[in-house]
Amino acid sequence: MASVNPPRGMRDFLPADKARRERVLAVIRERYRAHGFDEIETPVVEEYSRLHAGIGGDNEKLAYNVLKRGLDADAIRAGADDPAALADLGLRYDLTVPLARFYASHRGELPSVFRSIQIAPVWRAERPQKGRYRQFVQCDIDIIGDGSARAEAELIVATLDTVDALGLDGGSVRVNDRRVLEWMLASFGFTDDEKPGVLITIDKLDKIGPAGVAAELRGRGTTPTAVDAFEAFLTRPQTLEYHPYGERQIRKALPEGAPDEVVGHLVGIGEAVAAARSGDGDVPLVFDPFLVRGMGYYTGTIFELAHPSVDYSLGGGGRYDGMIGRFLGQDVPAVGFSIGFERIVDLIADGDAAAASAIVLVHDRDVPLGELLAIKAGLLADGARVRLEQRTKNLKALLERSAADGYTSFATVTAGAALADLEIKPLA
Structure with a gap:
């Protein structure tokens, strides 16, 4: 018999799920819209050449292509080595x-600063494992047309507000800038050709530590003096004093001489977020140079959403x-923040299934259909x-089973009963 399971890395969802x-x-959409973002929809497929234009990073290797x-067979054989x-x-x-x-397609129909919501499934040919799927939902907000720190601050504030509304208060955002990374690696003496590989290794710092990073870089033949x-720098003595997010924290975490323009941009983000969340104490931002x-x-600011309940x-x-300049022939500033929906939804408490009552009418076989539907119509009203x-x-x-599907109460219906005769009882 053929398998009745969904394809590996994809899932069915029962009604309660x-x-x-x-x-x-619904909460994510409502909070995003409250912050002035507008939802759009795009096709699930794009042209092959666009998806493989060198702008998608490693995800391009995971794309599902459409034949x-x-x-015919000859054409397939002839193109076997050329996707x-x-x-x-x-x-x-x-x-x-x-x-x-x-x-790029609709620029003339959009405001000069466009705030976008996209909530939709995406597909990657991942190796399925716990928490990693081949089909999953992304929840993106983006601001196009604003190159100032205001855009990043708006995204961060909207994201933290959304996470709070979901009951996950206590979240924070780690912040860095790719320009800082580029400058830092150059200051240590890494060549331009070495930088991509060095960044891959730096990304493992939390897992393998400074000694592991240095050993991996030396094993790859990276410039010895730069590695030293x-x-x-990684093992330099540091004081344990706490500094909130701001210029002092940023400069303390970097080698001397960090570019003022980039540091100023990062500081501006923190000041704007602080103004928006003035009643929340410390700004929930942490500068992370690695x-x-x-x-x-990515060309500038980068960030990740963290929560104390999980280590990812x-x-x-x-x-x-x-x-966007790849499509228009001129650069347009753009920045975005994506919530990991599949990870977040597993952390959300069930709470009330619905604001309104949800009732199961358990009826005998002999109850006339008209009576049943009349009672149902009255409850629906x-x-x-x-x-x-x-x-x-x-x-x-x-x-x-009804309780598992989100129903909160039930009533039995016998022949001749009317809406006023119902005795509604809780399911719990």
Whole structure:
């Protein structure tokens, strides 16, 4: 028999799971819209050439490609070593590349500073494992057309507000800038050719520590004096005094001589976030000079969402000022922040299934259909959610299943009963 399971790395959702996901998505949409963002929709497929234009980083290697129609066996054999000859479309692997194309297509119809919401599934040919899927939902907000620190601050404030609204207060955002990383590596003596590989190794710092990073760089034949300088910086003596996010914290975390323009941009983000969250005490930002984020299109500020309940990030993003220029021929400033929906939804407490009552009407077989539907219509008019269920021998199992599906109460219906006769009882 053929397998009845979904493809590996993809999932079915039972009604209760689907309802829970939709409740979380509703909160995310509502908070994003409250902050002035507008939702758009793009196709699930994009042109192959666009998805493989060198702007998607490692995700390009994970793209699902769509075979051209009408290819015969000879054409397939001839193109076996050239995917571009076999595919003209592909499933989107993120929402940023489609957004850049969308903006280039509709720029004349959009405001000069465009604040976008995209909430939709994406597909990557990942190796399935716990928490890593081949189909998953991304929740993106982006600001296009604003190159100032205000754009990053708006994204961070909207994201933290959304996380708070979901009951995950206490979140914070780690912040860095790819320009700082580039400057820092150059100051240590790494060559331009070495920098991409060095960044990959730096990204492992939390896992393998300074000694492990230095050993891996030496094992790859990286410039010895640069590795020595970098290791000395990583292991330098440091005081344990606490500094809140700001210029002092940023400069203390970097080698001397960090570029003033970039430091000023980072400080400006913190000042704006502090103004927006003035009643929350310390600004929930942390400067992390070794935050890398692997996407190849980041050109400036990068950030990741952290929460004390887990040891992994719950989202991230950054500035990608060069991407839209690939389509328009001129650069347009752009920055985005994506919430990791699949990770966040697992942390959200169930809470109330619905604001209105949800009632199961358990009826005998002989109750006339017209009577049932009249009672149901009356409850619906009062704003309730209503399900009809014919009484079974195992009433307890029926009610337990209804509770699992989000229903909060039940009533039994006999022939001749009316809405006023119902005795509504809680399911719990």
